[in-house]
Amino acid sequence: MTVLSISSLEKSYGTVRALRDMTFDVHGGEIFGFVGSNGAGKSTTMRIAVGVLSADAGTVTWDGRPVDHAIRRRIGYMPEERGLYPRMKVADQLVYLARLHGLDAAAARRSMERWTETLGVEERRGDEVLKLSLGNQQRVQLAAALVHDPEILVLDEPFSGLDPVAVDVMSGVLRDQAAQGVPVLFSSHQLELVERLCDRVGIVRAGSMVAVGGIDELRQTDERAWVVDGPPSAFASSVAGARVVSSDGSRTVVAVGPSAPDDVDQQLLRAALAAGPVREFARQRPTLVELYRHVVTTEATPAAELEEVSA
CATH class of the missing domain: 3.30.70 (Alpha-Beta Plaits)
Incomplete structure (x- = not known):
């Protein structure tokens, strides 16, 4: 089974240590929820995984191979800050991005039509991105991550700003991708959604993974x-x-x-x-919200001393 493996990542910005031995795997066909407070290291980890940032130490591999330029072209990445061209029309933008990933013109056009229809923005294909609502911009951003039929999905806060109907649509898309064998890594502060959608969850604090496992595993307590x-x-x-x-x-x-x-x-x-x-x-049993609250509010406990549950 193909695996996206994040191993012993370290990253510092000056005197600020953003990542400390960040280690976890995302298996093909699973949805992995990445949760933690603002500044915990989620976005930094994702940016390193897709090659936007370089790590000070550690490795990122896909199916045992270091993630190089060729593999990065097969990743669908959705940044937390929208990375779309605001004055470019939706259809033109998605076709352009698909072509950058190697699709020919006809295939790029078909993929654009498929994903704008799936995500409910087909009627906005001729609009500039800046004229869309924030929720529709988010749908187009996901379409941009999917338009080249990626083999890996890395999504930073993909549900931010979406109404409940759009959340259901996007959840369905992620489930479909996982069912096709794609490893899906996404971060979110919507813990009830993470609990409902994910096969496994990793809780991050101060740059380290302090708890990781299936929801049922994480909910097991001595009491x-x-x-x-x-x-x-x-x-x-x-x-x-x-x-x-x-x-x-x-x-x-x-x-x-x-x-x-x-x-x-x-x-x-x-x-x-x-x-x-x-x-x-x-x-x-404790909910993910309760588990998260307990983990992130535990004072100054070294990551090595926290219980880690492995799947």
Whole structure:
């Protein structure tokens, strides 16, 4: 399986160390979400991956080969800052970019028509980019990344400024590309979307990858918790080691530590049923938003000491 491999990247701007041993892989056919605070190193990593910046140390390889000029032509890159010519018409611009990547005139025209139709901007082909709404500019920017049928997609904040319908369209495009074997790497601050769309997620802090893995893997914690709706929260006191995390009306969150027996869920359910009718009993796992908040607010913990979950 083809792999885009980011290995031990280092990058400094003067005294500011932007990347510290940045390492992760994106496999062919997977969507990898790249999340972190502003300034964490996401854009710098992507720019190095596509050759816009050079690293101080480390490597970027595709299928085991260093990413050179020939491979870069096969990458679809979408920068966070829109990289379109504002006074150039949409169709002319996309055809021009496709030709730069080696498509002949007819193929470039067909690809432009395909992607403007897929992304819902076919009626704006004759408009200058500057006359488009921000959302439509974003759609055209994605079309520019796709117009040469790339083998790798690297997208920096592709969902920024999009309405919910456009988000659904773009999500569908990324899923389709992954289904064709394309590795898709994208950054986003929309964590609910990342959680819904991605096969794996990497959380970045201060230039280092501090957690990486599938959503279900990242959501595994030593402490287990359940949401119980119905009986009074006092039922939890009858189960050894159980503690009430929160109680809001009839809804109670109960947690147990890692030493609790495997059947503790059954013990909790029996205790809840004995205390009154149970309308809901469900395992609660942290969301990506909660995981992200925990990771990025952990104070000054060296990256090597943070748990890294590998897929």
